[in-house]
Amino acid sequence: MNAEIIAVGSELLLGQIANTNAQFISEYLAEMGVDVYYHTVVGDNEQRLLDALNVAEKRASLIILTGGLGPTKDDLTKETVSKRLGIPLIYDEPSLNFIKGYYQKVNKEMPQNNKKQALVLEGAHVLKNDYGMAPGMALNYHDHYYLLLPGPPSEMKPMVLNYVVPYVKEQLKMEEMIKSRVLRFFGIGESKLEEDILDLLEMQKNPTIAPLAKSGEVTLRLTAKGKERNEIDENLDHLEQKIHARVGNYFYGYGETTLPIELMKKLTESKQTIAAAESLTGGLFSQWISAISGASSVFKGSIVSYSNEVKMTVLGVPTDLIEKHGVVSEQCAKAMAEKVRKISNTDIGISFTGVAGPEALEDHEPGTVYVGLSIRNQQTEAFSLKLSGTREMIRRYSANYGCYILLKRLFKKS
Amino acid sequence: MNAEIIAVGSELLLGQIANTNAQFISEYLAEMGVDVYYHTVVGDNEQRLLDALNVAEKRASLIILTGGLGPTKDDLTKETVSKRLGIPLIYDEPSLNFIKGYYQKVNKEMPQNNKKQALVLEGAHVLKNDYGMAPGMALNYHDHYYLLLPGPPSEMKPMVLNYVVPYVKEQLKMEEMIKSRVLRFFGIGESKLEEDILDLLEMQKNPTIAPLAKSGEVTLRLTAKGKERNEIDENLDHLEQKIHARVGNYFYGYGETTLPIELMKKLTESKQTIAAAESLTGGLFSQWISAISGASSVFKGSIVSYSNEVKMTVLGVPTDLIEKHGVVSEQCAKAMAEKVRKISNTDIGISFTGVAGPEALEDHEPGTVYVGLSIRNQQTEAFSLKLSGTREMIRRYSANYGCYILLKRLFKKS
Incomplete structure (x- = not known):
């Protein structure tokens, strides 16, 4: 039919x-x-x-x-x-x-x-x-x-x-059953992911694999048919394991979820609190996190330090650090994450600084982004990104990347 | 064709x-x-x-x-x-x-x-x-x-x-020309707006009027046909004037614009700077404003004071004010707007506090919202809203209302 x-x-x-x-x-x-x-x-x-x-x-x-x-x-x-x-x-x-x-x-x-x-x-x-x-x-x-x-x-x-x-x-008079499972990936392009699982894609029949790319993410929908529920589940598990072996590093969740939702789950589970210092993302990360019902047990607040003045006065990033390294720098990202964590008295501080475009900033091209991560009792880290696309795309990718990299850190620890 | x-x-x-x-x-x-x-x-x-x-x-x-x-x-x-x-x-x-x-x-x-x-x-x-x-x-x-x-x-x-x-x-190689003009309204429901212009709607032919309601706004699309550009423009102007006479108070812009975009235009024009203190909106207002290219000349930053602790320590809202009136109050909205304006050294401070839901807060129902407005050399104001809908709808309406009420204030002044 x-x-x-x-x-x-x-x-x-x-x-x-x-x-x-x-x-x-x-x-x-x-x-x-x-x-x-x-x-x-x-x-x-x-x-x-x-x-x-x-x-x-x-x-x-x-x-x-x-x-x-x-x-x-x-x-x-x-x-x-x-x-x-x-x-x-x-x-x-x-x-x-x-x-x-x-x-x-x-x-x-x-x-x-x-x-x-x-x-x-x-x-x-x-x-x-x-x-x-x-x-x-x-x-x-x-x-x-x-x-x-x-x-x-x-x-x-x-x-x-x-x-x-x-x-x-x-x-x-259906005898056959069908079951789908959606795997979500971040940080890998559609064509790279397909290249990595090309043989699986080419021999697909039951289960089938359907890739889909959307706003910086790639999903794979695995669909299996069969007469027995067990058999279907086993087939899906088996294929999923093969996929994980190739691109598991980029995997972050199943079905209709998002990176902020997965991050919130993990933080709630591990009872850790978070605060953010946002420059180029202008409140996007905070807005995503606080949109989730129950956020207040985890998310304490953030400082949107859009101007350098606010970075120095409210956040307390040292003036000489900004003068020496600029605000679009690893050093500034680290200082922002540390400062916001201390000011808000949370377990985790995360920061976003960089150039959303369309104009360059401090001679850095649009898409130059640093994400800072300060976790209690751990060394502060900064991650550098080179992105392309519109202002909107750069902001969204940066905020998603922050969720992704923090999730990876939290999983490593647990 | x-x-x-x-x-x-x-x-x-x-x-x-x-x-x-x-x-x-x-x-x-x-x-x-x-x-x-x-x-x-x-x-x-x-x-x-x-x-x-x-x-x-x-x-x-x-x-x-x-x-x-x-x-x-x-x-x-x-x-x-x-x-x-x-x-x-x-x-x-x-x-x-x-x-x-x-x-x-x-x-x-x-x-x-x-x-x-x-x-x-x-x-x-x-x-x-x-x-x-x-x-x-x-x-x-x-x-x-x-x-x-x-x-x-x-x-x-x-x-x-x-x-x-x-x-x-x-x-x-179109001979007959068609021209559309979209008028955008906020703060008035679709049925009320239709009631107020019912006779215009009923006698519409050329131009036609098409109302559309979407996420708290109503738009009217006026479409005129004709062979001469002048004639079309005159017909549209004439109809628009009639509409303005009825519901002009709720009008805020033309075409594919938004309240944050109109607000940014007005602030840029009048060279005024702004900072925000966001509680229930969790960064939504800041995210909208900073998403607009060129925001940095106007928008200095914001404090997302999601927890009461951040309201007191970072923003400096007096503890006894919160103890006496609660955070869901006119008094707290005013204090937040004033404090963030002073901390960020801007012309305008705007604040959002209230209950996004689904749970009640301080015995206030979801949808109870206060927007505070502190403008340099003016009396601080607070506006009270009673909204219904989902968490997402309440947050969006509140942030839009902030833009709307500030726009009205700025236009009154100029």
Whole structure:
């Protein structure tokens, strides 16, 4: 079974909203092992929707339509499917009663066009809409399955979870199970990582490996199929071990996590407190850390020493150090980390100094960055980076690098 | 001219990311009056991409492809277009030199697969990638225009703004002009704003008015058509004046701006410096301000006083003030703003204290927020907010409110 998702709505083609419905549905289909080969977006236009259905029927066995089930003139999805398949629309009594009941309850007269929402394709399995008026439909016709779902995500999502997933599983009579595991890496480029695991990528079949690069990180999604849960888990473990042996040094977490989240977990676990001195990152590191609920037990505060004056007066970096080495220096990074740790009385002080650009600073090119790390009872360290990209990219990478290098230090210790 | 946007990438079909590229491009095509009839998403698979091209060529004259221009084996967009059209790929020397130069600069060896990114379709107009390695391409072949753009939004977006929009405008030789003007409002809800301009909304035709609410702001997009630039501008001015008369108090800027950007402009103009003391916002305000290029002439630094200890020791808020009024108080907000202004020796001190949630603090509900404002030679003020929503929403609204209220104060003075 393979699927195509057709989202109906001119607002998508005008760029007013993104097609997050297709993303949501695809995620659940992937988990069930249904291959999605195409997404299509088409406007509120009968002829073009007919054309899209014609194209989809040639290349997919499961066709999922979202949107266009509402009460207005624009909404024409079920009318068009009805026309295409030659199946009439009839009133679904439970849906009609629900709509009438709603208007009685709020003491309002029902606008006549609202009745239209209770129309369904004759013979379709009606999918209850627990969060709106227009029911969904599932229909098996000739060689195809059709699923018609409402467009608003607040109605579509629970319908998918509660009714569509069980329906698809039943139709599939799935014996095979599928499981995904996402590994996250930092500090290594996509092409370097692929080069290092090229043989694994080339011989992949079950499990498969899908690399993805996003804002300075690379993820690998491992997906295994099988009949037994144990067998699937073992296959994933086995492949993961091979990957760790090659690029494990860059690994930092599983699934939907981030470097600040992993860092916070580790600090909370080891009961260590932290403070930051931020220059080029301007508060980005602090903002990420404090965005995490429960941060206050770990994060004590920071000093955003954007001007040299604040570096000297508030943070207390010696004037002669700045005069001798400049603020874009290993020495300044170390002093900032030490000073902020002492001022805030924390276990760890971390610092960021450098050039975010676009202009150079103290003759250093944009992308020249130093991260300082002062950990109680340990030698203060500084790490030098040469980055490229926009101001935004340089700031984000620097703050992420700070999380990464501190995580590595904390793991080494424990 | 009508367009189809084909996004290439298996990660889209697996539901790992949403197709925000199609949304972004559609928005700009709509503004130029180009009708988009379809979006398609297809995986990293040659045969299926060939099929998608075949379908698109039958129904669109402008075909825009995003994604699949990267260095890895998966990336096959230009290779497939090359095959489909029978046009060979050749090395673009400037792109190749740029890639080589990058690896020289960061002192790393260039992985061989990276060279592939400099391959372009022979005869194509090369679109420079200012934020990455893979250049875009524009090609007019038989009855179709093909645009090939990189997938990462950070590379695709500036390419669309700087190179694709001018290219499409030139190809269109557009006679009727379309002009949009976006007005941005803060501190007023969407439904209240719509109520206040209901008659204007109801009689809209040319210009049209499109309201949009997003993360605490409301925008109105005014769009006028006409043959003369003067006539269009006059129509827009006329409508804008009417809108200002109703809701001008909440207006803060035009187009793709933000409250921090407007605040920075105003501070730079009036040559005033600022420092911040952030508690619940945890560095968010500082991060926004310092993200703007040229911030260092205005923004001196900030103290993220996340713990009470830092509020007292680093910032110097009197212990008895905190004991008497608590940190979630007007008094603490005022003291924080005054102290950070004095410590940093700036014209303005701004502070944020309150409860981001999810837990209550000092018996105050999440969403209880105080913003303090200390301006040289003026009475210190504090503003109280009662917000609802998630931790993230409360933090963002608070930081935006700080920008908004300070902007109002600065405008009043000038």
